[in-house]
Amino acid sequence: MTTDRAHSLKQLRRMLLVRRFEEKCAEVYQQQKIRGFLHLYIGEEAVAVGALAALRDDDAVVTTYREHGHALVRGISPDAVMAEMYGRATGCARGRGGSMHLFGAAQRFFGGYAIVGGGLPIAVGLALAEQMQATKRLVACFFGDGATEEGEYHESLNLASLWRLPVLFLCENNFYAMGTALARHAAVPDLCAIPRAHGIVSESVDGMDVVAVERAARAAADAIRETGKPRFLELQTYRFRAHSMYDADRYRDKAEIAEWKKRDPIELFVARLKAASVATDEDVAAIEREVSGEVERAALAADAAPLEPISDLERDVLAKVVP
Amino acid sequence: MTRTTYREGIRTALRTALHDDPRVFLMGEDVGKYGGAYACSLGLLEDFGPERVRDTPLCESTFVGAGIGAALGGMRPIVEIMTVNFSLLALDQIVNNAATLRHMSAGQFAVPLVVRMATGAGRQLAAQHSHSLENWYAHVPGIKVLASGTVQDAHDFVLEALADPDPVIVFEHQYLYAMEGELELGPARASPWRASVRRAGADLSVITYGGSLPKALAAAEALEAEGIRAEVVDLRSLRPLDDETILASVRKTHRALIVDEGWRTGSLSGELATRIMEGAFYDLDGPIARVCSAEVPIPYAKHLEDEALPRVETIVARAKELVARRG
Numbered sequence A: 001m002t003t004d005r006a007h008s009l010k011q012l013r014r015m016l017l018v019r020r021f022e023e024k025c026a027e028v029y030q031q032q033k034i035r036g037f038l039h040l041y042i043g044e045e046a047v048a049v050g051a052l053a054a055l056r057d058d059d060a061v062v063t064t065y066r067e068h069g070h071a072l073v074r075g076i077s078p079d080a081v082m083a084e085m086y087g088r089a090t091g092c093a094r095g096r097g098g099s100m101h102l103f104g105a106a107q108r109f110f111g112g113y114a115i116v117g118g119g120l121p122i123a124v125g126l127a128l129a130e131q132m133q134a135t136k137r138l139v140a141c142f143f144g145d146g147a148t149e150e151g152e153y154h155e156s157l158n159l160a161s162l163w164r165l166p167v168l169f170l171c172e173n174n175f176y177a178m179g180t181a182l183a184r185h186a187a188v189p190d191l192c193a194i195p196r197a198h199g200i201v202s203e204s205v206d207g208m209d210v211v212a213v214e215r216a217a218r219a220a221a222d223a224i225r226e227t228g229k230p231r232f233l234e235l236q237t238y239r240f241r242a243h244s245m246y247d248a249d250r251y252r253d254k255a256e257i258a259e260w261k262k263r264d265p266i267e268l269f270v271a272r273l274k275a276a277s278v279a280t281d282e283d284v285a286a287i288e289r290e291v292s293g294e295v296e297r298a299a300l301a302a303d304a305a306p307l308e309p310i311s312d313l314e315r316d317v318l319a320k321v322v323p
Numbered sequence B: 001m002t003r004t005t006y007r008e009g010i011r012t013a014l015r016t017a018l019h020d021d022p023r024v025f026l027m028g029e030d031v032g033k034y035g036g037a038y039a040c041s042l043g044l045l046e047d048f049g050p051e052r053v054r055d056t057p058l059c060e061s062t063f064v065g066a067g068i069g070a071a072l073g074g075m076r077p078i079v080e081i082m083t084v085n086f087s088l089l090a091l092d093q094i095v096n097n098a099a100t101l102r103h104m105s106a107g108q109f110a111v112p113l114v115v116r117m118a119t120g121a122g123r124q125l126a127a128q129h130s131h132s133l134e135n136w137y138a139h140v141p142g143i144k145v146l147a148s149g150t151v152q153d154a155h156d157f158v159l160e161a162l163a164d165p166d167p168v169i170v171f172e173h174q175y176l177y178a179m180e181g182e183l184e185l186g187p188a189r190a191s192p193w194r195a196s197v198r199r200a201g202a203d204l205s206v207i208t209y210g211g212s213l214p215k216a217l218a219a220a221e222a223l224e225a226e227g228i229r230a231e232v233v234d235l236r237s238l239r240p241l242d243d244e245t246i247l248a249s250v251r252k253t254h255r256a257l258i259v260d261e262g263w264r265t266g267s268l269s270g271e272l273a274t275r276i277m278e279g280a281f282y283d284l285d286g287p288i289a290r291v292c293s294a295e296v297p298i299p300y301a302k303h304l305e306d307e308a309l310p311r312v313e314t315i316v317a318r319a320k321e322l323v324a325r326r327g
């Protein structure tokens, strides 16, 4: 895949967009322009970028509260995502959701879910709708390693397997659930063991390698479309930043973080593209300039964007107000 | 107009729904082969097949969540949770997802989901199978809540809930499934979102819903014999509440007695009393009275269970006190 220059540069661009976008978020968070919870994906970009490249436009996506990357890669504009985090009327949910609840009907982006594990049953149901309507679409469902201990996780794997539903389960294993390391929350650290026990073909992938993620996701997506049955991928990755902006990150060794940063997914990919003569320093610099401009413009636009009028506070609670 | 049971009314509505709209499907524990814990879907698997009448594993949270997902994906699921007691395992999906998705997505996504469940006590099933937690759901913006107390409503609410674009929770009282009543088929009856005056009267308003409705009507009958004319208001919709009908009745009778099988503390009866105070305080001739369940986990033994629940005699006694206070 590295030989397909256009596609490779597109993937690099996506990863850089997510990275720079979130760095900007962290910066403006300090200026209190973004408030509430903000969960950064920095370090994990290869997962969303690789996996989403395997989807078709009409496939559905369900994800978590750590979903800026997924939303951007799926095509919700940086302007709409940034404005949402600024709580503005031009945000992708008009300021109703904020960082943790990004939505895009046009992108079939069914949302960020902030109750750990809560999105999985939704993904299973969306897949049931696809099956009953005999589409060939699938549902990509992202969740963390921490979610694998929730009851809904086990229930969802069972139901998807039992009913042969087209769900691509994508476990973003960053080895921590907030401050609790995987070894301290999972009795069985092999995250493929449980989905396998439910009869789901499962594979563990290097989540720092965007090419490996895409390759595995494509194979899984093809298999789902062919068999109708779910697949599971564990994507091993690492978050370089704290869990959220409130987290003092006291539970991880600095050395551990430094070790993982040596495998920064963007740096790995750039090095690989250069080694294969697919991209030059100038290509990378040009992409950097582009995405930085895009991010700066999004922040400026969000700053200037209108607030939702107070009179609209109670809008969109119900589709039909009765009696 | 035919005479039938509450259960049969529900089954007829389910059959109509499955027949009329290919997007409709029924899912839940034992709704298929077993025919439904309360036999509401008996025979539907045979007629509509396992795609449309789906037995689920035991996983309330996930099959309710899957109902939400299927609704998001263009289907019209009817999810049956055996009873409200087990719905506690699905509260997360109902409260955090079904109720919020429209708002959090600024109207981009809708959840046209129907969740049916049995509620209430009275069959000596003890504490874990006897809850009345309708008010938990009625508390939450973003969902609508119906509770049927007649055969007609048991039938109609299934279809009305399906026709509604929002998530609707439909409560069926477990004591009423065998109750007989009149059922009229065909289109256009009273909106489910309006309360109904089931019996007109001038001396006091007995405001109730669901499984307590037949008790309130029996009490009104007994009161009539003693010269007290009770008006019985059936809420039908618990969210939204039909303030207009409730307040109009209280303004007419000047007295309100609320009968609610929920526990009194933090109950729907408390909400109703407050609304009456807010909207008709100066029309009242005396304090609002309530008949609720005793503040105990509902016990098994018949005499204890009977004592714990609203009873016809209690309703009659409280109504008499209320009217006597006229001075």
Ligand SMILES: Cc1ncc(C[n+]2csc(CCOP(=O)(O)OP(=O)(O)O)c2C)c(N)n1
Pocket (backbone or CB within 6 Å): A066, A114, A115, A116, A117, A143, A144, A145, A146, A147, A148, A172, A174, A176, A177, A178, A243
């Ligand atoms: C049901 C539930 N319990 C607890 C929380 C608080 N919480 C938010 S994120 C999180 C850790 C989740 O870890 P993981 O699934 O690995 O995802 P990650 O944050 O690492 O991406 C916790 C405990 C929550 N949001 N929901």
Ligand SMILES: [Mg+2]
Pocket (backbone or CB within 6 Å): A144, A145, A146, A172, A173, A174, A175, A176, A177, A178
């Ligand atoms: Mg994690």
